[in-house]
Amino acid sequence: MKKITTPLTKKEIARLKAGDEVLLSGVIYTARDQAHRRLNEEIKNGRKLPLNIKGEAIYYCGPTKTPRGKIIGACGPTTSSRMDAFTPLLLKSGLKGMIGKGVRSEEVARAIKKYRAVYFLALAGCGALLSKYVRKAKAVAYPELGPEAIYKLEVKDFPLIVGIDAKGRGVYAKD
């Protein structure tokens, strides 16, 4: 089992192969549909992003409310393909990692290869279990979006599988 940390370095990304099981520690940022739309608009309009995405990893996740006494509620991945249209521009802007579930478009796979990034799969439908790997959670942008706000999560040994590596190779069997 490989251990990796964020921000993701070129070297660390280069040694990951599709299918590898890895444990990720460090900061990751949640962002799903509406946050992706906004981030794209900000980039297109030349505005400053509410977070620095260079070298960072985005987690496609909208957690539940936080139960009393917990750090975070259930926080599993949502379907990645809904973010496909917004992803190449984020990669062009320096994003290096994405965490979600399911297949990505050909265009995203090409962009991952072009910008030497990586797409991870998280345990799908295991939001309660994954909450155990989160050490800190805080909304850092777009709080008005509720569960779709951008949360900064500090994770320790968050279990992932490499879905698409920096060479553009994918883990899913092709038809």
Add this chain to the structure above:
Amino acid sequence: MKIISADKIKNAVSDLCVRANLVLRGDVLGALKSAYLSETNNRAKRILEAIIRNASIAQKEKIAICQDTGLPYVFAELGNGLHVRGDLIKAINAGVEAGYRKASLRNSVVRNPLQRARPVYTPAVIHIDAVKGDKLKLTVFPKGFGAENKSQIKMFNPTAAISEIRKFILEAVKAAGPDACPPYVVGVGIGGTADYAMYLAKKALLRRISKGASGMERALLKEINNLNIGPMGLGGKTTCLGVNVETYPTHIAGLPVAVNISCHALRSATAIL
């Protein structure tokens, strides 16, 4: 005539929302455990183990099984000998909101599907049936949208062969592929009208899985599990935990077939008042 207060209904719905989202259905957990035992692909087995562990953590620590606590779908069967004092629909929605707040579930509903402003808890999608008797049967079904997005409907010719229908269902599961949290439970509705077929498909998901499976259900289950999609779409023979088919009479000119897929976190809870 027996009387039931809106408040009692609200409290029951609230409890059902909490139970459905925190405690995985016994039949689903049972199916996951037997899949774990029979799965031969090592990675698939480890993922199934994590899914089972997730259910146990959710129940013990009162954390939602999945962060997508669904679009709350509520079925109510109201006996004709029972009078509701107050507004049944308001009571159901108030119960949903109370339960979702109490268990820190997710507010995943947008009031306007086009403007998509800040998410809230309600309204639920509510189906009310009139039945005999003096009871009210309530079922809360939080439907996750990753799987709901994979719904399909096809209006077949009345002369279509069963094999064509099976192929359509199989293709719907293939199209869902790794995206919607396999292993799936597949609900199929055959007959009625376009909308009613989809309603049947959804209702089919409420039936206990692996119980009294018909020949068609067993054959579909086998075919789907031969697709090698597997848990998280990473291969294995556990692609589907169960197939439930519901049918209804239809028109001489048509044969509607609807597929409503559930992720492995198929959640529902029922109470009879």
